[in-house]
Amino acid sequence: MPRIRCMMRQLVTLANTARVVTVSPMPSIPSPPQPSCAQDYERAEAALRQGLASLDQALVAFSAGVDSTYLLAVAHDVLGPRVQAVTADSPSLARASLREAQAFCAARGMVHRIVATDEFERSAYRANEGMRCYECKAALFRAMHGLVDAVAFDGSLTGGVSLLLGAVVDDFADVRPGLRAAAEAGAQWPLVDAGFTKDMVRQASRRMGLATWDRPAEPCLSSRFPYGETVTVEGLRMIEAAEATLRAAGLRECRVRHHAVGSGRGYLCRIEVPESDLDAVMAQRRQLLPALRAHGYHFISLDLAGLQSGGFNQLLQPSEVHDND
Numbered sequence: 001m002p003r004i005r006c007m008m009r010q011l012v013t014l015a016n017t018a019r020v021v022t023v024s025p026m027p028s029i030p031s032p033p034q035p036s037c038a039q040d041y042e043r044a045e046a047a048l049r050q051g052l053a054s055l056d057q058a059l060v061a062f063s064a065g066v067d068s069t070y071l072l073a074v075a076h077d078v079l080g081p082r083v084q085a086v087t088a089d090s091p092s093l094a095r096a097s098l099r100e101a102q103a104f105c106a107a108r109g110m111v112h113r114i115v116a117t118d119e120f121e122r123s124a125y126r127a128n129e130g131m132r133c134y135e136c137k138a139a140l141f142r143a144m145h146g147l148v149d150a151v152a153f154d155g156s157l158t159g160g161v162s163l164l165l166g167a168v169v170d171d172f173a174d175v176r177p178g179l180r181a182a183a184e185a186g187a188q189w190p191l192v193d194a195g196f197t198k199d200m201v202r203q204a205s206r207r208m209g210l211a212t213w214d215r216p217a218e219p220c221l222s223s224r225f226p227y228g229e230t231v232t233v234e235g236l237r238m239i240e241a242a243e244a245t246l247r248a249a250g251l252r253e254c255r256v257r258h259h260a261v262g263s264g265r266g267y268l269c270r271i272e273v274p275e276s277d278l279d280a281v282m283a284q285r286r287q288l289l290p291a292l293r294a295h296g297y298h299f300i301s302l303d304l305a306g307l308q309s310g311g312f313n314q315l316l317q318p319s320e321v322h323d324n325d
Contacts, residue, residue, distance in 0.1 A: 067166035137178035141185030266298035
């Protein structure tokens with residue numbers, strides 16, 4: 001089965017004596033070719049399982065989203081206790097997502113390690129000038145490297161510990177500085193290597209009985225801030241609470257874009273939902289307005305363009321994005 005070889009695959013090795021993780025540098029990420037239409041998810045899953053079977057041990061970056069849940073489920077099928085889940089816990093992770101990650105691993109008897117990450121200590125992250133995702137992923141993989149020597153794997157295994165990320169082919173069509181950080185950390189992309197698109201992951205997840213198969217995309221909460229506007233913990237909590245309110249109102253797929261107004265004296269909540277849900281928002285406006293204002297928003301607006309994934313990326317200049325330089 002031919003595989004997409006979109007980038008150098010690197011194995012993070014654990015030296016038997018010094019117990020040091022070694023990673024060769026990777027300065028850039030070439031874009032992968034699109035998979036053949038004839039390559040369906042069943043073939044892709046066979047390739048995925050074959051690739052995972054070649055690994056000794058692995059840590060999977062697990063956010064409880066569609067892609068990482070599927071990758072973790074298959075990796076656990078193939079590797080059993082030789083794979084562990086790692087969730088980065090920071091203010092940008094919604095508490096509901098953390099609880100879902102914990103519940104998924106507990107229900108399947110998987111080892112789940114929750115690590116605090118330090119991206120908020122990085123001025124480039126807080127400044128939010130276009131490389132926020134890079135700093136976030138870099139923090140995640142710093143934490144994962146720190147776990148390598150501590151993980152309680154089978155002592156009879158002497159091979160390396162692979163760091164796995166649930167990226168898919170579609171991810172390379174958008175601005176993704178975080179992928180560069182993952183590459184620099186020596187991460188592997190098993191779903192990309194097997195040719196998985198997002199739709200294929202959903203199909204395969206449904207066949208496996210994973211509840212995430214039709215879950216809407218859930219980017220980190222920091223993505224709701226416009227580029228150039230400082231990311232704050234207070235703002236993240238406001239966004240999380242406001243989106244929870246919208247979901248409780250039956251708006252399953254939604255974004256709350258967070259805008260400071262009046263030189264930071266107030267905040268505007270710009271709601272994005274699919275076009276098919278615009279009427280539903282308006283029908284509940286009398287209930288939603290006081291609820292959203294209670295979360296700290298002074299102004300509430302509904303974006304007539306509907307839900308726009310990565311909408312803020314249109315504000316970036318090519319020189320501001322260093323993912324593929």
